[in-house]
Amino acid sequence: MVLIALAVIVLPLLTRDSYYLDVATTILMNLTLTMSFRLQVSTGQINMAHISFMGIGAYTSALLVTRLGFSFWATLWIGAVTAALLAVPIGSVALRVSGPYYFLITFAFSEVVRLFFNNFFENLFGGPSGLVGIPKPGRLLGMTFNGKLALYWLMAVICAVVVVALVRLDYSRFGLTAGAIRQADLVVETLGVNVFRFKLTTFVVGSFVAGVAGVFFAHYRQVLHSSDFGLEPMVLLVVFTVIGGTGSVWGPVVGTILMTVASELLRELHHYEILVFGAVLILTMLFAPEGLVALPGGARRLLRKLRGRAAEPAGAGVAP
Amino acid sequence: MSIELLVQALLNGFGLAMVYVLVALGLTLIFSILEIINFAHGEFYMLGGYVTYYVYALFGLNYFATLALAILTVGLAGVIAERLIFHDLRGKALNAFIVSLGLLWVMQAGAQLAFGVLDKPVPSAFSGIVRFFGLIISVERLVVSISAIVLIVALYLFLQLSRPGRAMRAVAQDPDAAALQGVNIDAVSALGFGVGCALAGGAGGLLAPVFAVSPAMGALPVVKAFIIIIVGGMGSLPGAVLGGLLLGGLEGLGTLFMGSAAVNMLGFVMVIVVLLLRPRGLVGGA
Amino acid sequence: MLLELRAVSRRFGGLLAVSDLSMTVVSGSIHGLIGPNGAGKSTVFNLITGVLPVTSGEVRFKNERISGLRSSEICRRGIARTFQATALFREYTVLQNVLVGAHLLAAPGLAPTLFWSGTYRDRERQARERGRALLESLGLGAVGSQVAGQLPHRDQKALALAMALATGAELVILDEPLAGLTDQEKGETIAVLRRLREQGLTVLLVEHDMKAVMGVCDTVTVLDHGVRIAEGTPREIQANPAVIEAYLGAEEPGA
Numbered sequence: 001m002v003l004i005a006l007a008v009i010v011l012p013l014l015t016r017d018s019y020y021l022d023v024a025t026t027i028l029m030n031l032t033l034t035m036s037f038r039l040q041v042s043t044g045q046i047n048m049a050h051i052s053f054m055g056i057g058a059y060t061s062a063l064l065v066t067r068l069g070f071s072f073w074a075t076l077w078i079g080a081v082t083a084a085l086l087a088v089p090i091g092s093v094a095l096r097v098s099g100p101y102y103f104l105i106t107f108a109f110s111e112v113v114r115l116f117f118n119n120f121f122e123n124l125f126g127g128p129s130g131l132v133g134i135p136k137p138g139r140l141l142g143m144t145f146n147g148k149l150a151l152y153w154l155m156a157v158i159c160a161v162v163v164v165a166l167v168r169l170d171y172s173r174f175g176l177t178a179g180a181i182r183q184a185d186l187v188v189e190t191l192g193v194n195v196f197r198f199k200l201t202t203f204v205v206g207s208f209v210a211g212v213a214g215v216f217f218a219h220y221r222q223v224l225h226s227s228d229f230g231l232e233p234m235v236l237l238v239v240f241t242v243i244g245g246t247g248s249v250w251g252p253v254v255g256t257i258l259m260t261v262a263s264e265l266l267r268e269l270h271h272y273e274i275l276v277f278g279a280v281l282i283l284t285m286l287f288a289p290e291g292l293v294a295l296p297g298g299a300r301r302l303l304r305k306l307r308g309r310a311a312e313p314a315g316a317g318v319a320p
Numbered sequence: 321m322s323i324e325l326l327v328q329a330l331l332n333g334f335g336l337a338m339v340y341v342l343v344a345l346g347l348t349l350i351f352s353i354l355e356i357i358n359f360a361h362g363e364f365y366m367l368g369g370y371v372t373y374y375v376y377a378l379f380g381l382n383y384f385a386t387l388a389l390a391i392l393t394v395g396l397a398g399v400i401a402e403r404l405i406f407h408d409l410r411g412k413a414l415n416a417f418i419v420s421l422g423l424l425w426v427m428q429a430g431a432q433l434a435f436g437v438l439d440k441p442v443p444s445a446f447s448g449i450v451r452f453f454g455l456i457i458s459v460e461r462l463v464v465s466i467s468a469i470v471l472i473v474a475l476y477l478f479l480q481l482s483r484p485g486r487a488m489r490a491v492a493q494d495p496d497a498a499a500l501q502g503v504n505i506d507a508v509s510a511l512g513f514g515v516g517c518a519l520a521g522g523a524g525g526l527l528a529p530v531f532a533v534s535p536a537m538g539a540l541p542v543v544k545a546f547i548i549i550i551v552g553g554m555g556s557l558p559g560a561v562l563g564g565l566l567l568g569g570l571e572g573l574g575t576l577f578m579g580s581a582a583v584n585m586l587g588f589v590m591v592i593v594v595l596l597l598r599p600r601g602l603v604g605g606a
Numbered sequence: 607m608l609l610e611l612r613a614v615s616r617r618f619g620g621l622l623a624v625s626d627l628s629m630t631v632v633s634g635s636i637h638g639l640i641g642p643n644g645a646g647k648s649t650v651f652n653l654i655t656g657v658l659p660v661t662s663g664e665v666r667f668k669n670e671r672i673s674g675l676r677s678s679e680i681c682r683r684g685i686a687r688t689f690q691a692t693a694l695f696r697e698y699t700v701l702q703n704v705l706v707g708a709h710l711l712a713a714p715g716l717a718p719t720l721f722w723s724g725t726y727r728d729r730e731r732q733a734r735e736r737g738r739a740l741l742e743s744l745g746l747g748a749v750g751s752q753v754a755g756q757l758p759h760r761d762q763k764a765l766a767l768a769m770a771l772a773t774g775a776e777l778v779i780l781d782e783p784l785a786g787l788t789d790q791e792k793g794e795t796i797a798v799l800r801r802l803r804e805q806g807l808t809v810l811l812v813e814h815d816m817k818a819v820m821g822v823c824d825t826v827t828v829l830d831h832g833v834r835i836a837e838g839t840p841r842e843i844q845a846n847p848a849v850i851e852a853y854l855g856a857e858e859p860g861a
Contacts, residue, residue, distance in 0.1 A: 108588040119581030180706040192681035278425030
């Protein structure tokens with residue numbers, strides 16, 4: 001964690017190249033999303049509507065700023081709170097079902113939201129051609145957040161707050177209960193935890209964070225399309241989270257960094273990018289279902305077995 | 321509003337519903353045997369479309385012979401996918417679901433690379449319209465619907481009467497008990513996955529002349545199939561037929577009152593309402 | 607009385623699994639629920655703990671109606687249970703298992719957790735200490751940091767009991783606490799149950815080992831096909847012709 005924090009701070013000193021800053025900002029934005037997604041995965045829920053709450057935050061902020069002249073610094077909260085408020089009824093409905101029904105019903109919700117942004121109130125949401133002309137965040141406390149570097153720092157601060165909070169939660173009794181629900185939810189319920197309310201809490205908190213990421217996304221990209229919050233980015237979100245491993249809170253960190261960089265490297269070859277991602281996803285699930293984070297431990301165990309005795313911890317630490 | 325208008329709207333809605341039921345039946349069959357939700361199911365449908373394009377539109381083989389070929393080819397592809405990928409994920413719903421997302425991408429990107437991104441038109445095998453009692457139906461849609469119904473009946477007979485079909489139903493009901501009775505679970509899984517994909521391939525072949533063939537063509541039918549099986553109840557074959565009729569009817573009537581975007585949302589709204597009232601679907605069981 | 611079932615029934619489709627069952631569990635007693643396989647014993651447990659809803663009738667605990675409440679709420683009011691197929695969080699350590707949902711070991715709120723305040727650290731330390739003490743008292747002191755899924759059967763059974771006790775329940779409901787144990791291990795578990803009774807806890811258990819049931823229980827209720835056919839002290843039950851009838855061909859009620 002210290003290493004990553006250091007990298008985040010050092011990077012802008014090494015380069016002011018706007019391309020690298022852009023990639024770094026994207027990583028931080030994706031990380032905010034995957035961490036909040038993983039909060040729900042830790043209780044065993046694959047919420048296929050997670051990206052929709054990012055969209056709700058994004059559109060809420062974009063409209064308030066462009067139509068009603070709100071300040072970005074106000075809509076950052078308003079957008080996130082709107083996403084969280086809408087998550088209460090949607091989560092209450094979706095969490096009444098479980099297992100495969102849950103990811104199908106959340107998928108249905110995400111399609112309803114996407115079709116809504118795409119087809120209704122075209123003068124507001126911009127319809128298929130998108131909502132354009134969203135301004136950059138602007139001034140706060142005498143600083144102007146318009147350049148790539150300033151926006152990078154802003155996203156870094158947001159991401160740091162989110163990561164620290166979610167890591168703290170994961171290592172606390174809250175995280176313990178979440179993992180217990182994933183393993184045996186009936187037992188948790190009979191031990192006195194209202195599993196429904198607990199899952200709803202993770203759903204709403206996750207949606208709030210997704211809303212924050214959405215607001216930043218809107219004012220960073222300055223343009224919104226309904227497809228930004230459709231199935232493909234949602235599947236990417238699943239890939240980022242799962243490849244690192246959902247068993248550990250560090251899984252999404254590793255997965256997001258690796259995959260965002262890979263995605264940049266393969267950007268020129270769009271079809272191949274998707275092909276490679278799909279293949280990596282399949283191979284990971286088949287051969288390392290615990291995710292990449294679990295690989296060093298697995299490799300160590302394998303090495304130890306090969307040597308036939310309890311060897312020294314193998315090699316230098318690969319994990320962060 | 322006249323009765324004819326209403327009935328015509330319903331007919332339009334049912335027109336392609338039976339084909340989506342085929343896709344849904346494949347999904348639900350795979351789900352009941354392997355407890356896997358195959359998000360890549362639409363890609364097997366797409367494969368059926370491409371077989372039809374190359375064999376029927378380019379090579380000029382007879383339409384129904386092409387259809388049979390599409391069913392066999394895609395069924396074989398399904399068996400291969402089960403052996404290579406899904407076999408070890410039996411019952412691990414979450415992992416299998418994520419793997420199927422990966423397969424969706426691989427197959428879609430593979431199709432883009434192999435066949436190109438552009439739509440490929442497939443000429444209609446049948447033209448003209450039929451009129452009766454003031455209603456209008458295109459011959460093509462009539463043939464498509466009837467073919468789909470024939471395939472549905474064939475599946476039903478296969479599951480009820482044939483030995484492998486009965487083995488599939490036994491595994492769907494209780495894999496452990498089936499294994500104790502000497503059913504070869506491995507073979508049934510592979511065959512079940514293959515049959516499920518074959519149905520999607522057949523549907524792709526049927527709809528190839530109606531829509532064009534493209535790498536992304538699987539998205540729409542698979543989404544409709546999801547709606548159908550959730551509404552009908554996952555794992556239930558009669559439920560899938562019922563779900564298909566409901567969805568077709570609802571969408572057909574919807575076009576009388578709202579724009580196409582709103583009609584597309586109707587199905588999802590129906591899913592949400594049904595899951596709220598009956599969390600396991602209308603014919604909920606498995 | 608602590609727990610009271612009033613004319614409770616449960617129907618599965620056409621099958622009446624529990625029929626018009628009334629029984630009371632007296633505070634501070636060990637109460638046995640026995641009957642041949644399929645008599646509906648586990649269903650009764652599920653009805654009491656809210657895992658299944660009752661079809662008709664009501665369950666009362668400390669003179670309040672609890673049927674219709676969520677399982678978690680029923681647990682908070684003082685009833686905890688174990689499951690027949692010992693249910694644990696297999697990936698967690700023994701201590702972590704006890705910490706899940708342990709209200710005796712009150713969890714700090716959200717804010718202290720996020721800010722890692724002094725309150726948070728104090729509470730967590732206390733929780734761990736109490737959890738360890740509980741494990742110690744059940745003979746699990748040495749295995750606190752082992753992964754639950756790899757424990758021997760005896761320890762898994764003891765851990766399930768520890769988890770139920772950690773909720774601070776006044777009534778613990780045990781589904782076959784002795785199943786699969788050796789005679790010596792059974793003796794140890796029975797001693798633990800007696801000690802819990804001395805501490806004022808009430809125990810309701812389903813068990814097939816008749817010798818143990820007759821030896822440890824204060825009161826025994828006998829179910830057959832969802833119907834109560836007898837209730838009384840072990841001595842009365844053993845002499846009851848209806849009970850002997852129900853068990854003929856199955857296992858004899860122990861001597």
